[in-house]
Amino acid sequence: MTELRVGIIGCGLIGRSHATGLRSAPGARIVAVHDLDVDRATRLAEEFSPLGPEAVMAGPDEVMAAVDAVYVCTWTSAHPALVADAASAGLAVFCEKPLAKTFDQAREMTAAVAMAGVVNQVGLVLRHSPAFRLLRAMIRRPEVGPIMNVVFRDDQYLPTQGMYGSTWRGDVDKAGGGALLEHSIHDLDLLEWLIGPIADVSARMGAVHGLPGIDDQATVTLTAQSGAQAALVSVWHDVLTRPSQRRVEVFAGKGYFSLEGDWHGPVGYDIAETELGPPNADRLEGHGLVDRCRELGLSGFQPDADFVSSALDRRPASPDFRLALEAHRLADAAYRSAASGGVTIATPPLRSP
Numbered sequence: 001m002t003e004l005r006v007g008i009i010g011c012g013l014i015g016r017s018h019a020t021g022l023r024s025a026p027g028a029r030i031v032a033v034h035d036l037d038v039d040r041a042t043r044l045a046e047e048f049s050p051l052g053p054e055a056v057m058a059g060p061d062e063v064m065a066a067v068d069a070v071y072v073c074t075w076t077s078a079h080p081a082l083v084a085d086a087a088s089a090g091l092a093v094f095c096e097k098p099l100a101k102t103f104d105q106a107r108e109m110t111a112a113v114a115m116a117g118v119v120n121q122v123g124l125v126l127r128h129s130p131a132f133r134l135l136r137a138m139i140r141r142p143e144v145g146p147i148m149n150v151v152f153r154d155d156q157y158l159p160t161q162g163m164y165g166s167t168w169r170g171d172v173d174k175a176g177g178g179a180l181l182e183h184s185i186h187d188l189d190l191l192e193w194l195i196g197p198i199a200d201v202s203a204r205m206g207a208v209h210g211l212p213g214i215d216d217q218a219t220v221t222l223t224a225q226s227g228a229q230a231a232l233v234s235v236w237h238d239v240l241t242r243p244s245q246r247r248v249e250v251f252a253g254k255g256y257f258s259l260e261g262d263w264h265g266p267v268g269y270d271i272a273e274t275e276l277g278p279p280n281a282d283r284l285e286g287h288g289l290v291d292r293c294r295e296l297g298l299s300g301f302q303p304d305a306d307f308v309s310s311a312l313d314r315r316p317a318s319p320d321f322r323l324a325l326e327a328h329r330l331a332d333a334a335y336r337s338a339a340s341g342g343v344t345i346a347t348p349p350l351r352s353p
């Protein structure tokens with residue numbers, strides 16, 4: 001197969017973002033789209049499909065009958081049924097994060113795609129970010145020594161407003177949770193990717209906005225099997241000049257690292273003199289950061305292109321549902337901990353890393 005016929009179900013913010021990514025993904029052709037809001041689907045088809053409005057389908061079944069691969073980009077509560085149908089139809093499936101409202105649903109979805117043997121990928125797209133890839137490569141350098149601690153702050157305005165404009169994020173029946181599940185599942189995934197398997201978690205949460213079931217602040221403490229510790233603070237406020245903002249600081253015995261800016265940095269580092277080399281400090285962003293990534297052999301910054309090439313070659317994609325399920329295990333433990341007043345909950349990994 002040299003061409004992948006792609007369908008998109010859910011044509012909102014992230015559906016459009018993937019349509020943009022698919023434009024530059026060799027071999028991808030968007031041939032079918034569907035949204036409960038027909039105008040959204042039509043606008044997306046007119047802009048991104050060679051078929052124009054003919055690509056708009058009456059329902060998910062019609063999409064799945066017309067494609068080799070499907071993007072599930074609806075609000076979270078609709079993910080499980082659509083993924084089950086895609087797996088039954090033998091389609092490659094890209095599902096947005098979080099996979100589902102609950103860990104149990106996410107586990108069923110992971111089992112379904114594994115049983116069907118379909119290529120699967122999840123929208124934990126920050127694993128493709130040059131900034132996070134550079135940070136991860138730098139903190140693993142041997143001269144740096146063991147990682148001691150990570151301070152991970154993530155804040156954005158409550159995404160029922162501004163560019164998100166999505167009322168469903170304030171509805172627990174559709175979103176499953178607030179800042180931690182809906183947004184910071186990215187951060188839980190990144191933390192385990194950065195510091196290795198997480199052994200236990202404790203958490204406190206708050207809901208200042210008074211939306212039932214929607215946490216708008218979370219403080220999660222994580223301990224890695226290595227002994228490294230991490231503190232994640234996730235906040236949804238009402239400062240509309242602050243969309244998604246991450247700031248990460250990593251402390252190792254012989255190095256300090258920082259990241260501001262999810263994709264293009266800046267990423268800074270300050271490595272002490274060791275027997276392995278002289279002191280080494282820099283601060284990189286934008287093109288300079290991408291150039292440094294290339295020098296270090298880091299590539300693959302386009303999640304949609306990766307998914308398309310994996311689906312065309314019928315080889316495993318990444319990050320896949322099994323990796324996302326690991327992040328769901330941490331989110332689930334954090335919510336259980338917060339509900340019990342912050343008790344520490346063991347989080348043995350579901351699979352070896």
Ligand SMILES: NC(=O)c1ccc[n+]([C@@H]2O[C@H](COP(=O)([O-])OP(=O)(O)OC[C@H]3O[C@@H](n4cnc5c(N)ncnc54)[C@H](O)[C@@H]3O)[C@@H](O)[C@H]2O)c1
Nearest residue numbers: 010012013014035036037073074075076078096097123166
């Ligand atoms: N990976 C990321 O960084 C990232 C960023 C934003 C959103 N997301 C995730 O993507 C998903 C969608 O978020 P969004 O910001 O695009 O929301 P959105 O509100 O902009 O768009 C969601 C669309 O899905 C449609 N929809 C809902 N249920 C449907 C169904 N059963 N069939 C067809 N269409 C349906 C809605 O009409 C809406 O147009 C969520 O799970 C969210 O968490 C991921």
